[in-house]
Amino acid sequence: MSKREKVLDTAVKMIIENGIQNTSMGKISKNSGVAVGTIYHYFESKEDLITEIYRNLKIKMLERVIENSQPMDDLYDYFKSSIKLLIKYAEENPIEFEFMERHHMSPVIDAKVKEEIENRYKKGVKKIFKMLDEEGLLKEDISLELIIQYFQSSVMGLVRSYINGEIKMTEKEIEQLIQMIWDGITK
Amino acid sequence: MSKREKVLDTAVKMIIENGIQNTSMGKISKNSGVAVGTIYHYFESKEDLITEIYRNLKIKMLERVIENSQPMDDLYDYFKSSIKLLIKYAEENPIEFEFMERHHMSPVIDAKVKEEIENRYKKGVKKIFKMLDEEGLLKEDISLELIIQYFQSSVMGLVRSYINGEIKMTEKEIEQLIQMIWDGITK
DNA sequence: TTTTTACAATTGAATGTTCATTCGGTTTGC
């Protein structure tokens, strides 16, 4: 692992554990074994480092979950497997997932980066909803924007409470939740 | 307004605007016209002040939205009006709402206070879901916990994106969203 | 009524700490 990666890796973990304000550059240096000066060789500032962390993680998640999901003949199966991919990702990377959720609204992270990510996300999700729409499965008279927002709010919120330990999720519960979300958007 | 209230009031606004780390006790003192020493007369520490803000706002919201909602004969109407109460509250207090959402997961806020609030919330929400259950309206074989979590995730997520300006919500869209959530939980 | 007393409210300068960032220098790889 390069020094740059070591810094990024250590910083995410520390920030999740103690919050941004309790994670000083000095501590990141000590914990990662990379000198303060070197951190500044790779990152302009602390804000820059944090924004970079956010950007990297979001892109990694998008690539794994949305951009690599394979369309299927049965659209309900496709819908289901997409959500399961997200759940799997969150299970395997709970720390990273929590970081993203917690800093989604943070004013520290550059607005341009947030927008870039948001657009990329919307583009990926639209693909599946366009297919559902063309098959006439979606509720009528409701805008695609609204349906996507409902979808995104439910899914992210539920995965978050799963990761936070607020609910248990075995295979059975996952199937039930996906069914609920599906019933919300289809006729 | 007492000095104590002045401090609380100024602090919420500043924290929403600039985040916790950019809101120093010195600045709160200057903006509120209350000396630093006086702030420490009323609050043990900065953490204590922030936790107090969180607690006050949550309780205010719970009282307005849940604990004062009046049961109705038609359960769909009751369900609908409860969600509308929350939307109305968020519209009227967007700054406070944003503060609560942003700091819901923050490690700064005392875990005991979070739990106290969480229990109070769950208790209020359970009332309506028990009624729906007794009427046999809910989907079968799904635990009440899961249904409530689905409800809470969808509603809070959607109101949040409304307040953040990510979606528009006229009366028509509100009705549609409530219908979607309802279809998710009922047979 | 006036004076005394006690205590709560209020003040802001002073303290000690922590922190992000810089910079002059050293090491490494090519």
Place this chain on the structure above:
DNA sequence: GCAAACCGAATGAACATTCAATTGTAAAAA
């Protein structure tokens, strides 16, 4: 021998918190 990678002590600003002193206040004592 050159440039990029790397180092960590030094700097100065910002900050949370403390505290000795002052003011307000309300009740008890005179």
